[in-house]
Amino acid sequence: MRIARYTTGEDPAYGIVQEKDGRDMVYGITGDPLYTEIRPTGRILPLDGVRLLAPVIPRSKVVCVGRNYAEHARELGNEVPEQALFFLKPNTAVVGPGEPVMLPAYSREVSLEAELAVVIKHMVKDLTPEQVPAAILGYTCANDLTARDAQRDESQWFRAKAFDTSCPLGPWIETDLDPSSLRIGSAVDGQSAQDGTTADMLRPVAELIAEISHVTTLLPGDVVLTGTPAGVRTVEAGSTVDVTIEGIGTLTSPIVRR
Numbered sequence: 001m002r003i004a005r006y007t008t009g010e011d012p013a014y015g016i017v018q019e020k021d022g023r024d025m026v027y028g029i030t031g032d033p034l035y036t037e038i039r040p041t042g043r044i045l046p047l048d049g050v051r052l053l054a055p056v057i058p059r060s061k062v063v064c065v066g067r068n069y070a071e072h073a074r075e076l077g078n079e080v081p082e083q084a085l086f087f088l089k090p091n092t093a094v095v096g097p098g099e100p101v102m103l104p105a106y107s108r109e110v111s112l113e114a115e116l117a118v119v120i121k122h123m124v125k126d127l128t129p130e131q132v133p134a135a136i137l138g139y140t141c142a143n144d145l146t147a148r149d150a151q152r153d154e155s156q157w158f159r160a161k162a163f164d165t166s167c168p169l170g171p172w173i174e175t176d177l178d179p180s181s182l183r184i185g186s187a188v189d190g191q192s193a194q195d196g197t198t199a200d201m202l203r204p205v206a207e208l209i210a211e212i213s214h215v216t217t218l219l220p221g222d223v224v225l226t227g228t229p230a231g232v233r234t235v236e237a238g239s240t241v242d243v244t245i246e247g248i249g250t251l252t253s254p255i256v257r258r
């Protein structure tokens with residue numbers, strides 16, 4: 001099932017995206033599927049007639065992991081860390097599909113990072129990897145935009161990773177997906193940049209989320225980004241970036257500089 005959040009100019013609403021007679025439609029549902037049972041409103045709209053929003057606004061945080069693909073660690077000249085390298089993005093970094101990424105004024109080197117995003121369903125703490133699947137609502141595409149120059153200059157990655165619009169999410173949450181071996185990639189203006197597989201994660205989804213849950217309580221709607229494969233590159237204002245994950249879809253973001 002694909003859970004989308006959308007607007008037609010009014011308040012944001014949730015819907016299920018489903019094909020009907022060869023056309024993608026949005027079937028409206030009541031409430032927020034994180035907190036209420038999925039019940040149809042009876043409102044059905046063509047997908048191309050609505051504006052999709054970020055499918056979730058993280059309740060408290062986006063937890064990210066650095067260097068979770070060996071090839072990507074190597075391309076930036078880094079060792080694969082023995083201890084997982086975690087960091088946070090605030091929920092103010094999140095934007096939806098098609099929403100512009102604003103390059104921060106202090107950076108000349110903002111890079112894309114295609115990542116599988118996991119949306120948490122329940123409040124959880126101290127999970128074993130076996131308990132993780134039951135805590136997951138579903139998966140979406142993410143772009144962990146990174147000011148690489150600020151990242152090199154500072155040991156804390158707040159300016160590098162937490163700036164407004166640095167976390168596009170979307171286009172929807174796919175609830176029925178095995179994350180263990182999905183093709184994941186990015187493109188700039190239609191030209192392929194990254195092309196990897198989630199099978200290359202050093203720490204797979206269940207292990208990663210279990211470990212994070214031993215540090216911090218995860219709340220419904222929190223999001224975990226699972227690292228990026230090799231092939232990252234700098235993006236310039238005026239370009240358009242796609243993140244595509246097999247079984248989910250494509251998240252598109254125009255890049256702008258104010």
Ligand code: ZN
Nearest residue numbers: 113144227228
């Ligand atoms: Zn990343």
